[in-house]
Amino acid sequence: MRLIAKGNMKRGPMVYWMSRDQRAKENWALLFTQDLAQIYHSPVIVVFCLVPQFLGATFRQYHFMVEGLKEVEKTLAEKNIPFFLLTGLPNKKIPEFVKKHKVSALVTDFSPLRIKKEWKREVAQRIDIPFYEVDAHNIVPCWTASPKQEYGAYSFRPKIHRTLPEFLENYPRLKRHPITWKGEKEKTDWGKSMLTLKIDQTVPPVDCLKPGEKRAQKILRDFLRNKLLFYDKDRNDPTKDAQSNLSPYIHFGQISAQRIALEVLKSSFARELTDLFLEELIVRRELSDNFCYYNPDYDSIKAFPSWAKETLDKHRRDRREYLYTQDQLEYGHTHDPLWNASQMEMVKRGKLHGYMRMYWGKKIMEWTESPEYAMKIAIYLNDKYELDGRDPNGYTGIAWCMGGVHDRAWKERDIFGKVRYMNYNGCKSKFNIKTYIEKWLN
Ligand SMILES: Cc1cc2nc3c(=O)[nH]c(=O)nc-3n(C[C@H](O)[C@H](O)[C@H](O)COP(=O)(O)OP(=O)(O)OC[C@H]3O[C@@H](n4cnc5c(N)ncnc54)[C@H](O)[C@@H]3O)c2cc1C
Structure with a gap:
């Protein structure tokens, strides 16, 4: 506080x-x-x-x-x-x-x-x-975890692990409040309030992820019972349902990361398994908050590290084999059925699989005229369709894809320069592409 x-x-x-x-x-x-x-x-x-x-x-x-x-x-x-x-x-x-x-x-x-x-x-x-x-929201308060923007998970991790024992405690119960408010209050008119919104009404709610605190607890129980055991092996396979699906609930605060961490630690799974999940839930997630808190340009290429800005500038004029507009990307009209399937997963399910988010972001970078435009389109699509959009994780994930944020320099190549590249063959070695495409393009 x-x-x-x-x-x-x-x-x-x-x-x-x-x-x-x-x-x-x-x-x-x-x-x-x-x-x-x-x-x-x-x-x-x-x-x-x-x-x-x-x-x-x-x-x-x-x-x-x-x-x-x-x-x-x-x-x-x-x-x-x-x-x-x-x-x-x-x-x-x-x-x-x-x-x-x-x-x-x-x-x-x-x-x-x-x-x-x-x-x-x-x-x-x-x-x-x-x-x-x-x-x-964070287990270790953002301003306590680190006083500055961190370079990456490697510099942030020891800081989090040092302070975690102090903060990872059980919650006291919210008591029935003993002092009653005597003022007047009208019944909440949810319908009337919804009429004040000036939003795009064309993107419908999704059926598979229902909102609320109770539902979040249920999803957590299901994850612990049926999925965590396979998290190390299957979490990068988008044809399997091995991720927790907790991100929309964490995003809206319908469940706390602290409760999830406490339940994972209480479970009887092997330490390597729980550590793997807690690395994502705590280190990676809280690192995103660190990035957005200390770097007010988090949604622009100004936030990229200087090595990435330099290398992307050098490759600005590289020929792009494919160039797509925002509309072509939004409707999944590219030459690549795998990418189109990922866009459709986002549109239809409201939650793109974690591994495919990387491929999705990297290809937007490859197929648009500049990193600035790529970033703008990715943020627009992410925030329009993802239930967990407009989150520090989203801005950071996109900045990772396009500008090497929290990453290191790789072998130089066209368009990306030294920013990490991802290709179709990489996906092929990880999962059954055909099954994924059939699921989302039908
Ligand atoms: C281009 C791109 C865009 C992304 N957009 C979003 C977004 O809008 N909202 C969002 O919450 N996440 C985003 N992510 C991060 C990550 O992909 C999602 O958090 C994860 O897929 C959510 O699914 P889950 O809850 O089933 O994850 P699980 O694998 O079950 O992980 C549990 C929790 O750990 C955290 N976590 C997992 N992976 C990451 C990660 N790479 N970075 C930070 N925290 C992580 C999340 O809070 C997640 O809910 C994005 C990543 C990329 C590369």
Whole structure:
């Protein structure tokens, strides 16, 4: 926890402005708000601000989020904590709420994304009460894990492992809050709030991944019971269902990475197996937050390391054998059925397999006119279709594909220069390409 703005405590409720971590249970930001409220004998309120549009999110992602928030509201009601859904921009709506309800202190969760940092900065300027930030998403708070942008997993890993034992503790239970808020509250009108959205409504929700905290727990149980055993062998095979599928739930905060890590450690699987999974869940994921937090250009080629910028510049004018427009890529109309199948997996399932995300990103780089344009298209498609899009993991994964972020220089070649290349034959040696193509192109 850190104090991001000082102020004088008022006599009203303590408010948790929920943003990234959309869960009632096992949420350090909410638990901190409750602790503070008990010290000052205040009620607790949770507020969520539904913005009319957010970084290209479509109906698919808003639906997933709102269904999850309905569950949050229900659980909070059982804990005597009212939930308010505000519509509009938080930099305006949160200060208005604080003033109207004479809020004593404001707590929010952490995100490394620019837009969230900006909202918080503006909220802090418009209120005069204490304003706290709690990193309820990372196991080791982002600002504690490292004070600077890390070069790669090799430099970040020892820092995380050193601090992990201090933070990887069990959660206390969220108590039924003993102090009742006496103010007035209208019933949340979810339907009316959805009408305020100015989003692309043409991308439908997906059937295979249903939202919510309870569903996230179920997916975790299924992963531990049926998949983790095969994670080392099968996780890079997109024809097998060996990944956890937890990323959409982690992205929306419907489950905490800390809970997942605790359950994995409790399991009886071999240490090499659990370590492999925890490397992805903790080191790689928290490294993405580190990248976006310390590098505000995370979604532009300005964020690439200097060796990658130099080598890509040198190869700017290299001839591209294939050149595609955004539309051709979006509709999966390239010469390569494997790539088209990956684009269709993203469009239809709302979650592209992890191994195929690398191939998908690398080929966009190879088949477009410049790294700038490649990055723009990849972010656009990722954030439009992926349920876990607009995440530090996405910006970092794309910057890894196109600009060698967290990677090293490889043998020089056309277009990519020294940035790592991936080809069709590499996929062929890993899995049955035909099975994958048939699954997604039919
Ligand atoms: C081009 C590209 C785009 C990507 N876009 C996204 C995105 O928008 N959102 C997103 O969450 N991830 C993204 N990733 C990272 C990774 O592919 C996904 O996190 C993973 O495939 C999610 O599936 P899972 O939860 O079933 O993963 P599992 O293999 O079961 O892993 C469990 C968790 O570990 C973390 N993790 C796994 N792989 C990585 C990784 N390479 N980097 C960071 N964390 C990781 C995730 O939180 C994941 O949920 C992207 C990677 C690339 C190369």
